[in-house]
Amino acid sequence: MSDRASKILLAVLLALGTIGVSTRQRTSTPLTTAPATGATARAVAAAEAFLATLDAGQRAKANVDFNEKTRTIWSNLPVGTTMQVGATERNGLRLGEMTPAQEKAALALVATTLSRDGYQKAMEVTDADEVLEVRSAPTRKPGAPIRFGRAFYYVAILGKPSTTDRWMLQYGGHHLAINVIFAGRDSVLTPTHTGAQPATYSVDGRTVRPLGDENDKAFALLNALNAEQQKQAILAFEVRNLVLGPGVDGKTIAPEGVRASTFTPAQRKMLMDVAHEWVGILGDEAATAKMKEIESGIADTYFAWAGPTTNGKGAYFRIHGPGVFIEYAPQGQGDNNIDHIHTIYRDPTNDYADRISKR
């Protein structure tokens, strides 16, 4: 071998070592963050204000360790059932155990962390469960452990509220698990579950659909696709539930459906609008950053659909991109499948802010 050839061989091997051989998994670049100002600092202040309203016993319940076990304790299921991860009780203190002043401080913490629309959505899901409680109470057996309603929604702070270290806020109950992980100036909303039962109810003559925009925007997007795009988007089989719902942490499925690289700018905007229904639950600053991240990976993002294509009937859909995984799944059967919805929002690379924490 000539000297030149040996140099070339060495360079090729070094280059292969730099990019990794094909059998090695790609690793994501950890984010760099600065000390928190703004949103995290406001959340820390609101968390401390909430904790200050509690007595020692309440504080011990409301503020628990943040670790790999406690962070997974959340569910779509009502109080009184065993959650997917095996726990029988949610973290935190439930609204029904709080004084009005404590509840006000707890919900102020939730409102500080979420966007205005996100907070409204969380409260509408909570109210839907109150409707369910009113409907189910008359037929409930005395002493039955399964309970619905606003009083059974929990607020928990995992870890010490901090502008530098990782901690977590949970707000949830039946059909709701808002999980916000703070890591310095960053905050992450994944994994988060929303649901609704009933999915439509009325209050003082006003119709409320907590997840109505998610449904309507997705139907609009599907019907804005051309025939070829729809052919790719619509799965040839029924999908009757979430695939990566509560309890299925740390897993990713193969993407399916139509790739958004085929979308027109208008279709891409519609897709982003659907995703924003979940991403935008979090405060505006963090949501804007996340939307930019999703947009940067939009060419590798897929939209999949299963079920009827006319709005008014229940259909399953999924958005799956490099940093986003969203599912929407009607739960009932037959014609009555639109009044009970489950959804999940995950980030395949950063659930629980694990990617950020590796920095």
Add this chain to the structure above:
Amino acid sequence: MATAALIAAAAASPSAHRLDEYLQASRVSLERTGVSLEIDLTPGANVADSIIALIDHDGDNTISPSEAERYGRVVLAEIVLELDGRPVALTLDRVEAPPLEEMRHGLGAIRVRARGGIELRMRFRRELHFQNNHHPESSVYLVNALMPADGGISVVSQTRDGKQRDARIEYSVTPEWPKYVYWPALGVAALFFVYRRRSRSSAL
């Protein structure tokens, strides 16, 4: 929101739950030395008693570990799993069963976890065939391929029947040998490079 307003809004409602269906959600994952399988089985409230009857053999209204394990084996016996047309024998890892009362409300899932060993062969394309024949009378199914943790294995395509009872998953498998060969090859090349430079220096 005032509870009174909500009470006023609440009307009698039909259940919006999956009542008379048995949801069976499966996730499969291909690894270099095996296939792992997760099945979550959730009976609707109206079929729960018939499922419980299959599990609670002694009728004591609880599911013992041995009854859960026995049911797990029944489920696995009704799963067809083949790799490249050859059967994969599944071994039960564990079964978790919820309290019966939760199952009767349609809220409890039985979790079956299993694994099958596979024979290592030099193939770039592999096809996994999954079919769930457990309790077909009232079941609805999900089956999905998990993204393999091994970056050298990727899902190429998934095809399923309309009910998701039957799935064929095609994988691309990159041989592992390049990563074992890489460092020795780099070492040999570096030594050769140094040797050539020294040879040239001494010749001058």
